[in-house]
């Protein structure tokens with residue numbers, strides 16, 4: 001009989017919480033036949049990868065071993081509320097009987113199963129990210145209709161706060177490079193796991209007391225092979241959104257690169273790269289990649305990098321892998337990485353051939369790691385090309401939003417750019433203007449596509465993730481703006497020698513990237 005029970009228990013696949021509950025029910029029922037059955041002290045809350053091990057033994061041999069974690073809020077002392085987001089609250093807590101502090105995110109679970117699953121994704125993804133430059137996951141549990149995610153507390157606060165504290169004193173180049181290098185490492189780790197963060201911004205990047213930079217807030221992140229994530233989801237913060245998102249095109253790791261470009265620009269200038277007097281103007285600027293130049297004192301490599309990160313065609317943007325290993329800025333970045341991370345990421349004396357070798361090595365290693373550490377839907381396919389063929393981007397500037405904007409009288413601004421209009425009956429975009437043709441009369445109907453995009457953005461403004469402050473008809477200003485002081489439309493007078501930014505073709509990065517297994521596109 002014991003053998004039968006042991007076999008029965010062993011054959012139970014434990015995939016999720018309800019499987020575990022069935023398993024435990026079964027095990028409890030047959031417990032008299034099984035030795036050393038450890039009873040569960042508290043109601044089962046959640047399974048995690050750290051926790052109490054329950055073992056079922058037979059003839060002194062462990063037959064079945066499962067890890068069960070039983071946690072609840074009473075394991076923590078709440079010290080204070082750090083902030084409130086759209087999801088719920090972030091609390092500073094102290095685990096009882098321990099000296100350290102943690103952040104506990106309390107997320108209201110939606111009523112629908114689908115909504116709940118999507119809330120749980122944040123915990124799941126964070127738990128899979130183990131990297132010095134990503135906020136460390138501790139555990140998660142559910143109680144009273146809430147999901148609780150416990151994570152590392154970053155005592156230095158977020159980068160946005162840090163930038164505000166600077167007043168008008170710019171960060172030194174050293175600091176910018178040190179922080180940015182770490183951001184790239186963290187984001188590259190995320191991409192290697194085939195996950196997109198989708199809400200990289202200075203408010204979601206944290207500092208520890210020893211100056212380590214950590215990416216956090218995976219509330220908008222998605223797994224690349226989740227089919228629904230790409231077609232209809234427009235997430236992020238408008239100031240950091242890439243042209244392809246505004247242009248309703250599929251987006252990928254390069255959209256995160258754009259957002260990181262915005263953060264880098266902010267670090268360099270303490271200003272947002274794209275500011276405008278209206279939605280229309282903001283989107284046009286983003287879609288044209290038009291930003292005020294960086295201050296002259298910054299190294300040429302940073303000018304060049306920003307220019308590349310703000311390429312409107314994602315194909316032309318370097319991947320994080322490229323930025324870290326074979327871009328012109330790589331050597332500077334590597335010089336500013338902490339010693340132990342430098343060892344992990346590659347040699348400090350950079351040469352193109354070495355960069356390529358390192359890139360290949362890192363790429364292969366990433367795939368191995370991904371395959372071996374992740375299970376289920378996070379598992380990477382053995383061949384990237386086979387599973388997700390590279391999507392070809394059309395040449396030229398993004399069109400959809402530009403076309404629709406031509407009709408965007410409702411979202412008026414003093415910008416005169418009009419590229420195309422809408423078919424008054426169908427609402428579909430027409431082809432672009434003919435050269436020399438008289439000024440077109442645009443349909444006065446609202447541009448449905450854009451307005452539906454903006455409608456989402458407006459709704460999302462209720463969410464803190466969409467941090468666009470739009471006071472009446474005033475300019476669109478972000479959290480770094482100072483009332484009345486920002487030049488929202490025109491470039492500043494700082495001029496950098498533009499010719500220096502074009503000495504070599506971008507193909508160098510792009511070609512290199514073709515070989516890189518972490519560059520992928522998904523519809």
Ligand SMILES: Nc1ncnc2c1ncn2[C@@H]1O[C@H](COP(=O)(O)OP(=O)(O)OP(=O)(O)O)[C@@H](O)[C@H]1O
Pocket residue numbers: 082083084085086087089090103105135151152153154155157158203206216217219463464465466
């Ligand atoms: N791990 C952390 N360490 C230190 N502070 C944190 C940490 N996580 C969040 N915070 C702080 O807690 C506050 C709430 O953050 P959270 O990301 O939970 O919501 P939010 O970003 O304000 O809102 P939303 O997610 O809706 O955009 C913010 O001020 C943030 O700086």
